[in-house]
Structure formats: structure tokens, C-alpha cells
Amino acid sequence: MGDRRSVLVLTNSYDVTADRVLRLLSERRIPVVRLDPGTDLHATASLTATYRPGEQQGVLRTASRELDINRVRSVWVRRPSPYTGPPGLREQDRRFAAQQASWGAGGILASLPEARFVNHPWHNRAAEFKPSQLSTAQRCGFLLPDTVITNDPEEAREFVASRPGGAVYKPLWNTPYRVNGQPHSVWVREVRRAEITDAVSVCPHMFQAKVDKAFDVRVTAVGDRLFGVRIDSPDVDWRYRQELMTCASVEVPETVARAVATYLTELRLIYGAFDFAVAASGDWYFLECNPNGQWAWQPTETTTAVALALADQLEKGPDT
Structure with a gap:
């Protein structure tokens, strides 16, 4: 039957974007366990890890699954809820429980042996700092405002x-x-x-210096696959009134593609959502890279392609 190791998806229960990828994995008969550690672990789920000389074992139990943590193929860190602690506790006790869960359960889930992470939560966190993004982008050859x-x-x-x-x-x-x-x-x-x-x-x-831009571009990177979307908006920030923007697929220049690949490697990311301002001159200016950016708002063909690329990464499992 092949490799039956599970994909662990860390996300909240309202994440319909994740469902697109989960359906693809189901069609491929890849077992999937879905968990929102910030809420599930003080409600319907439990997590245990045991460490002995030369051995690490553990089990995750949810309302419908039991998972050996040594049998995790991949972990998709999608949109889990923050660790806030169980409701009903006094504020100090809830804060204590939340911190213990973050450092304990969060540490276990970030240390699963032989699992592929998309992306690893610690790498996500490091890549979210804007100064780090700018410094890395500069080294990788991007143009910056x-x-x-x-x-x-x-x-x-x-x-x-x-x-x-x-x-x-x-x-x-x-x-x-x-x-x-x-x-x-x-x-x-x-x-x-x-x-x-x-x-x-x-x-x-x-x-930042304002770029005399002709349009914006979102480049969604999944491994070595890039999906470019041109965004035309009347606003400086196209997110402000998304109902007014229009989107269409756009080719990513080779120089930008090489810089994206270098950036992902430097920050140890598999997934990244890159935003660019394209000047009237045709130059692409790097604005930021969200290591866990949303992607399902893009044109249908792009959304479908991104979902397939993510499913491929999660099915692939760890590099050998």
C-alpha cells in the first residue's frame, strides 16, 4: 500500500482554505490529522511525548484520530489559533497554562522526528521580522525601495x-x-x-520611498514552483479595498525567480508569499514576504495550482 504515514495539519476549525488541500490529499489516499493545538489540547485532544536514551516516542489523540508522532510524514503549519489557555481559569492561571502549552505542546509539534514542515514554525517566526526580510532580500539580489x-x-x-x-x-x-x-x-x-x-x-x-508603480504583483512560492499574479488597484495598499482590485496571471522574470529561490533557501522556507511593486520602468521592487500568507483569494487557476503544489509537498514528506 506504500507509505501510510500521516500529514498533520495545524490550523483553526474555520480555515476553509486548508480544506482545498485536504481534499486533494484525501483523493490521493494520504491519511490526514487536523489539529488546532491552541484550542484542541484543552478540549478534545491530548499530546504525550516520551524521551529515553536513544528513543523518542509519543502519541497525539484527537476526537477522531490517534497518531504516533514518529509516523508523521509532513506538518503543514497553516493557521493555528494562538495559545490562550483554557477559558474559565483566573487570568494568571490562564496565562500560565497558555505559556506552558506554547513551550510544551508547541515544542513537541515543532520537533517531530523525520517530518517535513511547510513551513517549520520557528522558521516562520524568524522570517516574519520586517528588518530580517529586508536584509535577506538585499543579500539575495532584490531591488528595494x-x-x-x-x-x-x-x-x-x-x-x-x-x-x-x-x-x-x-x-x-x-x-x-x-x-x-x-x-x-x-x-x-x-x-x-x-x-x-x-x-x-x-x-x-x-x-519607505514610494515606488512609482504601474501595478503590484503577488508571487506565491511553493518549493521551486512560482505563481505570479498581477494586481491592479486604485489604492497604495491593495488590501484596503480588495473589491476594487483586479488580478491576472503574470510571468515572473528570471532574475526575480532566482532571488526568490535564494531567499527561501536562506530563511529555510518551503512556502512564501512575496509582494512586489512593479515600477513604470519595469523594475520589480521587493516589499515583503509573508511566510504564511493567504493564497485562496487569487484567480481560480492560480488557487488550484497552489493547492496542488502544497499537496505535492505534503505528500512528498521529508527529504531523503
Whole structure:
């Protein structure tokens, strides 16, 4: 019957994007176990690991499966919930339980022997830091917009004032934020010198030269397979009003493809969602790489191709 080792999918119960890949694995008769460790492990699931000289054993039990952790073919770290601890506990006890789960269960799930990770959670985390992305992109040969990250208001003012084509502000992390009790997103937006106040000193802020772009591009990388989508939007940040954007497949230049491959290798990633601003000159400027970016919003043919590529990686299992 071949290799019957399971694919372990770490994601929340509302993740319909994961279902696309899970259906493909089911059609290929690849066993799949789905787990949301941040919630399931204090509800319907348990996880045990045992370490002895020369031996590591363990078992994951869910409401419908029992999995030997030595028999995991691949782990897809998709969109698991954060570790928040069981509801009903006092705040201090819940915080303690959440931290223990993160370091304990999270550590076990990140250390499964002979499993292929897409991507490894520790590599994901390291690759999420914007300064690391920019530094790595620079080494890999990407073009970058001039960028400053600073908590010095005067440095920020001088940088913005010296950009003849204008400048934009970008948050360094998508931190949950509320205005009048309502969720509020901080989008990429143009910024002028007069808008920069001394409040910049509270924390680092990221400012970039505005690219005179003709359009945006999302390149979804799965191993050595690249899927490029051109995005036309009236906004600086196309995510702001996605209902107004249009998408179409686009060819990825060979120079960009080589830089993407080098970037993935440097940060030890199999999957990456790369965003570019393409200037009127035709130059592709690297903006960021989300190591766990969404992909099912793209045109149907691209979404289908990405799902197939992910299924191939998960079926493949660890490199031999």
C-alpha cells in the first residue's frame, strides 16, 4: 500500500482554505490529522511525548484520530489559533497554562522526528521580522525601495522630506488595534513630513520611498514552483479595498525567480508569499514576504495550482 504515514495539519476549525488541500490529499489516499493545538489540547485532544536514551516516542489523540508522532510524514503549519489557555481559569492561571502549552505542546509539534514542515514554525517566526526580510532580500539580489526604521522623529522627518517621489508608512507587525471598541486595520499609506509627530519616539516606525508603480504583483512560492499574479488597484495598499482590485496571471522574470529561490533557501522556507511593486520602468521592487500568507483569494487557476503544489509537498514528506 506504500507509505501510510500521516500529514498533520495545524490550523483553526474555520480555515476553509486548508480544506482545498485536504481534499486533494484525501483523493490521493494520504491519511490526514487536523489539529488546532491552541484550542484542541484543552478540549478534545491530548499530546504525550516520551524521551529515553536513544528513543523518542509519543502519541497525539484527537476526537477522531490517534497518531504516533514518529509516523508523521509532513506538518503543514497553516493557521493555528494562538495559545490562550483554557477559558474559565483566573487570568494568571490562564496565562500560565497558555505559556506552558506554547513551550510544551508547541515544542513537541515543532520537533517531530523525520517530518517535513511547510513551513517549520520557528522558521516562520524568524522570517516574519520586517528588518530580517529586508536584509535577506538585499543579500539575495532584490531591488528595494529606500527604507528607514526608526523611533527618532527627526530622522523620520528628514527621510520623508528627502524622498522626491513621496514616502509611505508601514506597520512593522499587524498588531490588533481598536478604535472606539471596533477592530481597526493600519494600512500602508502615504505620509508627509508635517504629519510626523514626536509620538514616533514611542516605538520603531517603518518608512519607505514610494515606488512609482504601474501595478503590484503577488508571487506565491511553493518549493521551486512560482505563481505570479498581477494586481491592479486604485489604492497604495491593495488590501484596503480588495473589491476594487483586479488580478491576472503574470510571468515572473528570471532574475526575480532566482532571488526568490535564494531567499527561501536562506530563511529555510518551503512556502512564501512575496509582494512586489512593479515600477513604470519595469523594475520589480521587493516589499515583503509573508511566510504564511493567504493564497485562496487569487484567480481560480492560480488557487488550484497552489493547492496542488502544497499537496505535492505534503505528500512528498521529508527529504531523503
